Amino acid sequence: MAAVHNPPSAPILISFPDPDALVDSLASFIVKAQKDSVDKKGRFTIALSGGSLPKMLRGLINNPAVKWNKWQVYYVDERVVPLDHPDSNHRACTEHLFSKVPIPSENIHPLDPSLLNDLEDLSDSYEKELIREFAQKDSARFPVFDLILLGMGPDGHTASLFPGHELLSEEDRWVAYVDDSPKPPPKRITFTYPVINHAARVAFVAAGKEKADTLKSILDDPEAGLPSARVRPVFPGQLYWFVDDAAAEKVVYPRTPFKL
Numbered sequence: 618m619a620a621v622h623n624p625p626s627a628p629i630l631i632s633f634p635d636p637d638a639l640v641d642s643l644a645s646f647i648v649k650a651q652k653d654s655v656d657k658k659g660r661f662t663i664a665l666s667g668g669s670l671p672k673m674l675r676g677l678i679n680n681p682a683v684k685w686n687k688w689q690v691y692y693v694d695e696r697v698v699p700l701d702h703p704d705s706n707h708r709a710c711t712e713h714l715f716s717k718v719p720i721p722s723e724n725i726h727p728l729d730p731s732l733l734n735d736l737e738d739l740s741d742s743y744e745k746e747l748i749r750e751f752a753q754k755d756s757a758r759f760p761v762f763d764l765i766l767l768g769m770g771p772d773g774h775t776a777s778l779f780p781g782h783e784l785l786s787e788e789d790r791w792v793a794y795v796d797d798s799p800k801p802p803p804k805r806i807t808f809t810y811p812v813i814n815h816a817a818r819v820a821f822v823a824a825g826k827e828k829a830d831t832l833k834s835i836l837d838d839p840e841a842g843l844p845s846a847r848v849r850p851v852f853p854g855q856l857y858w859f860v861d862d863a864a865a866e867k868v869v870y871p872r873t874p875f876k877l
């Protein structure tokens with residue numbers, strides 16, 4: 618009998634009146650994902666984006682429900698710059714979150730700063746970090762993050778997967794590099810779709826009216842194929858959109874009330 622493949626679940630769109638309301642619910646959502654994972658396997662694997670996301674994680678600061686010593690934090694994408702450079706996603710996450718919470722530094726996995734001059738070695742070494750966390754890489758196996766948090770650029774990019782780029786069709790590598798990012802800086806490493814789409818939960822976070830047209834395209838016209846619309850976690854993974862009403866103002870796709 619032929620194997621039955623369940624189709625991806627429909628994305629869940631949750632819209633909040635303003636970014637502060639979004640921040641609190643996002644923190645509750647992350648804590649719930651953490652609890653489910655820690656109860657099951659004693660560990661919580663999460664991947665973070667840069668851009669506007671790190672600031673939106675402020676609801677985790679001084680939150681007694683967060684078990685920081687259980688977190689293993691990776692970066693969905695990283696700009697190829699020193700770790701203390703203003704463009705670094707690791708620096709942004711450190712400034713907005715990690716410097717304010719008791720997370721052990723060994724639980725955070727930035728890129729290897731000694732490899733900044735060799736993009737291929739850099740992305741291979743980050744892929745090896747994932748292999749260490751999630752076991753051997755083989756053609757049948759992909760890492761399953763407990764939670765991946767994504768942003769969406771006004772051009773529809775997510776991670777460092779940009780419209781029209783050849784990496785949109787990458788099916789094998791877990792981590793890849795770009796040296797021609799249309800958004801500076803040009804050199805970056807990024808998770809590929811096989812990693813993003815095998816997570817247990819993926820949540821986009823997007824706020825502001827400058828994202829309204831793009832969000833409409835992604836949710837109401839996914840066939841247009843913007844990079845963020847290609848995020849469709851395989852069953853039983855679930856995709857969430859945490860947005861504010863300004864970003865969602867043009868979207869017809871149905872909203873779901875927030876509940877844990």
Ligand SMILES: O=C1O[C@H](COP(=O)(O)O)[C@@H](O)[C@H](O)[C@H]1O
Nearest residue numbers: 666667668669670768769770776
């Ligand atoms: O360059 C990047 O952009 C995206 C989106 O950023 P945002 O500021 O529009 O939220 C971000 O998710 C990614 O990590 C980053 O490298």
